[in-house]
Every structure is written in C-alpha cells, then in structure tokens.
Amino acid sequence: MHSLKEIIQHMIEHTSIKSLLKGEVAPPTNIIVKGWVRTIRTSKNVNFIALNDGSTILNIQLVIDNNTPAFEICQNISTGACIRAEGTLVASQGKGQSVEIQCNSVVIYGTADPEKYPLQKKGHTLEFLREIAHLRPRTNTFGAVLRMRHQMAFAIHQFFNDKGFFYMHAPIVTGSDAEGAGEMFKVTTLPLENPPRNTDGSINYMEDFFGKATNLTVSGQLEAELGALALGNVYTFGPTFRAENSNTPRHLAEFWMIEPEMAFYDIHDNMDLAEEMLKYLINYALQNSKDDLEFLNQMYDKELITRLQSVVDKPFIRLTYTEAVEILIGFNNKFEFKVEWGTDLQKEHENFLVTHHGGPVILTDYPKHIKAFYMKQNEDGKTVRAMDILFPWIGEIIGGSQREENYDKLVSRVTEMGIDEDEIWWYLDTRRFGTCPHAGFGLGFERLMLFVTGMTNIRDVIPFPRTPKNAEF
RNA sequence: UCCUUCUUAGCUCAGCUGGUUAGAGCACAUGACUGUUAAUCAUGGGGUCCUUGGUUCGAGCCCAAGAGAGGGAGCCA
Numbered sequence: 318m319h320s321l322k323e324i325i326q327h328m329i330e331h332t333s334i335k336s337l338l339k340g341e342v343a344p345p346t347n348i349i350v351k352g353w354v355r356t357i358r359t360s361k362n363v364n365f366i367a368l369n370d371g372s373t374i375l376n377i378q379l380v381i382d383n384n385t386p387a388f389e390i391c392q393n394i395s396t397g398a399c400i401r402a403e404g405t406l407v408a409s410q411g412k413g414q415s416v417e418i419q420c421n422s423v424v425i426y427g428t429a430d431p432e433k434y435p436l437q438k439k440g441h442t443l444e445f446l447r448e449i450a451h452l453r454p455r456t457n458t459f460g461a462v463l464r465m466r467h468q469m470a471f472a473i474h475q476f477f478n479d480k481g482f483f484y485m486h487a488p489i490v491t492g493s494d495a496e497g498a499g500e501m502f503k504v505t506t507l508p509l510e511n512p513p514r515n516t517d518g519s520i521n522y523m524e525d526f527f528g529k530a531t532n533l534t535v536s537g538q539l540e541a542e543l544g545a546l547a548l549g550n551v552y553t554f555g556p557t558f559r560a561e562n563s564n565t566p567r568h569l570a571e572f573w574m575i576e577p578e579m580a581f582y583d584i585h586d587n588m589d590l591a592e593e594m595l596k597y598l599i600n601y602a603l604q605n606s607k608d609d610l611e612f613l614n615q616m617y618d619k620e621l622i623t624r625l626q627s628v629v630d631k632p633f634i635r636l637t638y639t640e641a642v643e644i645l646i647g648f649n650n651k652f653e654f655k656v657e658w659g660t661d662l663q664k665e666h667e668n669f670l671v672t673h674h675g676g677p678v679i680l681t682d683y684p685k686h687i688k689a690f691y692m693k694q695n696e697d698g699k700t701v702r703a704m705d706i707l708f709p710w711i712g713e714i715i716g717g718s719q720r721e722e723n724y725d726k727l728v729s730r731v732t733e734m735g736i737d738e739d740e741i742w743w744y745l746d747t748r749r750f751g752t753c754p755h756a757g758f759g760l761g762f763e764r765l766m767l768f769v770t771g772m773t774n775i776r777d778v779i780p781f782p783r784t785p786k787n788a789e790f
Numbered sequence: 791u792c793c794u795u796c797u798u799a800g801c802u803c804a805g806c807u808g809g810u811u812a813g814a815g816c817a818c819a820u821g822a823c824u825g826u827u828a829a830u831c832a833u834g835g836g837g838u839c840c841u842u843g844g845u846u847c848g849a850g851c852c853c854a855a856g857a858g859a860g861g862g863a864g865c866c867a
Contacts, residue, residue, distance in 0.1 A: 358826050358829060363826075364826090365829090378827080411826065437800075439801070439816055439828065444860070447859090567867085568865080568866070568867080663863085716866075761867030
C-alpha cells in the first residue's frame with residue numbers, strides 16, 4: 318500500500334534512458350528508470366536486463382545481483398515486460414556500454430507471457446510486423462521511424478515558422494469534388510441501406526448532414542490559395558485521403574501532406590523554396606536523429622546516411638519537360654514505353670533521369686493536357702508552369718506549380734476540362750477580386766519519410782497504414 | 791485494377807517424379823553456468839500444411855475457384 322504522495326512520486330520520478338546515456342547524470346547516483354524489457358539474461362549469480370523506454374533507440378543495462386530482493390522478481394520478467402527499476406547508476410564493469418544500473422529494487426507493471434507475446438528477441442520481417450502494428454512501435458525499427466517522424470513534422474513547422482509562413486488548417490471534409498487529385502471517400506450520415514431519394518431515383522443529398530454531397534479532402538491546395546491571397550505565405554499540414562485502388566509501396570489511402578502556397582512567388586521562387594525545404598529537412602534529420610539513422614543505416618540501407626548527405630550538398634538538377642524528353646529520346650531503346658513529346662513520363666523514365674544525373678531532378682513546364690486545370694499557362698500555348706521534384710527510387714516527392722491567376726484563362730481551362738464552375742465559384746472569385754501571381758506545391762510527408770529513413774514500403778513509415786482492404790488498428 | 795511470385799510450428803524457411811508417424815534454424819519451456827551483450831551448453835514441448843471444391847487407391851505436392859501477402863506497373867504525394 319502506498320500513500321498518494323508515494324504514488325505520485327512513483328509515477329513521475331524517473332529519468333529518461335536518453336539522458337542517462339548522454340551523460341546528463343554523473344555516476345554514482347541513485348535513480349529510477351521505467352520501460353520495456355528487450356532481453357533478460359539470467360545466471361545463478363547475476364541477471365542482466367536490456368531496458369528501453371522509447372526516449373532513444375539505445376537500451377540501458379540493468380544489473381541485478383542475487384543478493385538483492387529484485388533477483389527473485391526477475392523470474393517473472395521476460396521480453397516485452399514493463400518494469401520500474403531503482404538503483405545506482407554506475408560505470409559499467411562490462412564492455413559494450415559506458416554506464417549501467419546496479420539495481421536493488423524492481424517492480425513489474427506488466428508481464429508479457431513469452432509463449433504468447435509475438436515480439437521475441439529475434440529478427441522479424443517488416444511484413445510480419447505490419448500484422449501486429451499495435452505492438453511494432455516497441456521494436457527498434459519502428460521506434461526509430463516514429464521518433465524520426467516526429468522530428469520531421471517538427472522541422473517542417475520550424476522551417477516555415479522561421480520564414481514567416483502561417484500554418485493554415487484546411488478542412489478535412491470538403492463539399493467540392495473538383496480538386497482533381499483522385500477518387501474521393503464519401504462522407505455521409507444517410508442510411509446506406511435505404512437513403513432518401515429524389516423522384517428520378519438519385520440520392521437526395523439535401524437530407525444529408527451538410528445538405529449536400531461531401532467527401533474527405535484529397536488536397537488542401539485550393540483552400541491554401543485562399544489563405545495565401547490574404548496572409549501572403551501559408552502552409553497546410555494535415556491528413557489527405559485518396560480512394561484510389563493503389564497497391565504499391567508508395568501509396569496510402571490516408572496520408573499526410575504539406576502544402577505551402579505563396580503570394581508573389583513565380584515558378585522559380587517555388588522551386589527554390591522546395592529545394593531549400595527538402596535540404597533543411599534532410600539536414601535536420603542528420604543533425605537530430607543520429608542514433609536512429611545509424612541503426613537504420615546499419616540494418617536496412619548501408620548507403621542511407623551517405624545518400625542523405627549528398628542530397629544536402631549538391632544542387633538539384635533543373636530541366637524542362639522538353640529538355641528531359643530530348644534526353645530520354647536518345648535512350649528510347651532502353652525503355653519499355655518509348656518517349657515522345659506530349660506523353661506523360663513513366664516510372665522508368667523518371668528513374669532514368671534521376672540515375673542519369675545522380676541525384677534529385679526538378680522537371681518543369683509540362684504539356685498542359687497532362688496537368689491540372691489551375692496551373693499557369695505559358696506563352697507557348699502548349700505548356701504550363703508545373704514542377705515535379707523526382708527523388709531516387711521514390712519518384713515524385715513533390716508536385717507543384719505556379720497558379721493561373723488570370724480569371725479568363727483559368728475559366729477557359731475549367732471549361733475545357735469539363736469541371737463544373739459552380740463547384741468552385743469561391744476559388745474562381747479569388748481571380749476576380751485582387752488576384753495576384755502565386756505558386757505552391759505539395760510534399761507527401763510519408764514519401765519524405767521513406768527517403769529519410771531508407772524504408773522501402775510506405776506502410777512502414779506511418780503508425781497505422783490505411784490501404785485498400787486494410788484499416789485494422 | 792493489370793502482370794508476377796508466394797501462403798507448411800510463435801517467426802523465417804526446407805519438404806524429392808504424388809506414397810506410411812511433416813523437418814530445420816531461431817523463439818519458447820526446463821536444467822546448467824561467477825559479468826552477460828539478440829550470451830553459451832544440454833534436454834523438451836509445439837502443426838486445421840490459407841479456405842472450399844475436384845482428380846487419385848492415396849494430395850503439403852496435381853487441377854479449379856476464392857481469400858490474404860510480397861514485388862513490378864498504372865493512378866499520384
């Protein structure tokens with residue numbers, strides 16, 4: 318039985334393993350640690366526990382001698398158990414760690430039946446771990462990925478805040494299906510089995526929650542533009558949904574996207590910002606996620622850190638679509654799909670350009686008929702000021718453009734592409750009242766995470782992936 | 791959605807031209823061990839061979855349909 322005061326102290330008076338291993342506590346000092354057991358090694362005289370609390374990928378070693386009361390308790394401790402340990406931080410007698418904890422007391426918060434606990438002290442495949450996504454944060458790999466995910470999210474806000482951008486929250490439920498970025502998930506409170514119908518048999522959305530048909534957003538861009546035309550520079554950073562039946566290691570049905578939108582930026586300013594941002598983020602990872610990166614480099618991708626460094630160091634290659642096509646045509650015999658001006662580039666072509674130039678490539682000025690309605694039309698009448706940033710293996714990590722700010726030109730594209738003007742009257746209004754040149758882009762957060770962690774499947778860089786036929790956890 | 795490969799112990803896999811009681815490594819359990827590093831050594835338990843239907847005297851293996859998963863492609867971020 319503990320007093321309330323004791324219970325409160327019990328809850329909070331512990332030191333993070335990260336701070337112990339960083340040398341923030343000088344041995345010998347009495348301390349308390351709390352965390353999850355990675356392995357326990359027992360013998361007649363002394364037991365060793367590798368304890369992890371998530372603050373770092375590194376474990377602290379607990380030493381439990383057989384003359385302490387804690388020794389008996391170890392019988393019930395196995396891989397995965399959650400414990401509190403109290404003892405003295407001392408310089409380690411053994412090799413492999415500088416400090417360790419000589420324990421005199423151990424309390425078990427939760428055992429983990431070794432016959433049933435799926436994570437044992439052996440390697441597991443990423444495919445298996447996806448099936449136990451509720452437990453995989455406890456592995457080294459997912460600990461590293463999730464810590465880095467936080468670092469990257471934080472760095473994005475830092476980058477934009479330092480530049481005077483405002484974080485704007487685009488709506489997640491949208492009444493427009495004209496965003497043109499893909500299939501949408503319907504949002505409704507109507508009964509699926511018996512929805513109210515109009516006399517012609519169509520569903521009567523007037524009776525739905527919002528009084529109209531609504532969907533989950535596929536992009537916050539149009540709303541971000543509204544913000545940019547008032548606040549100057551804004552960015553959105555939120556969840557995005559695509560109901561495409563995409564089964565690839567690079568697509569999710571629910572993912573996070575960063576969409577900056579800048580008033581008075583042209584396509585070149587846009588490229589400069591995108592390149593600067595990517596370099597800032599990658600450099601941030603190199604500076605702030607060292608231990609996690611070293612683990613991923615060691616376990617998954619021996620070139621990871623070198624590749625990240627090289628992207629930071631070198632300027633991105635910039636080519637127009639037309640220039641890229643000229644290069645590619647010279648190698649047409651290597652391609653399954655032959656290149657000619659006007660066709661959209663295939664994955665094999667993108668990969669070729671990136672490998673050919675040995676690093677990220679920015680392509681601009683695509684034919685207008687393969688790009689979205691809102692992109693600024695060039696003088697040539699054939700191309701638009703689009704910009705795609707292609708990364709090694711990942712392909713398109715950023716897609717953006719200068720926006721068409723001319724009302725008449727925008728409306729003519731809207732009409733050409735068969736989009737209902739009434740759906741986006743509010744977007745068109747910005748071009749009627751105080752329009753201005755502006756530009757922006759979208760960065761797929763998980764694609765950035767793929768690059769920065771060296772993971773090769775996008776389902777492994779988000780805590781709980783949503784993909785076709787999969788919404789468990 | 792298309793192409794392709796796969797699904798056998800908790801995990802990773804082997805399993806011959808179809809032939810009796812289906813194997814290994816790791817994990818796990820028990821025991822040993824004076825400081826271990828995913829410790830080591832010994833012993834042991836553990837299986838609807840993805841599902842359904844078919845061919846056959848006999849199917850883990852052959853055929854069909856279905857369900858999952860991986861890789862490639864498309865859609866894109």
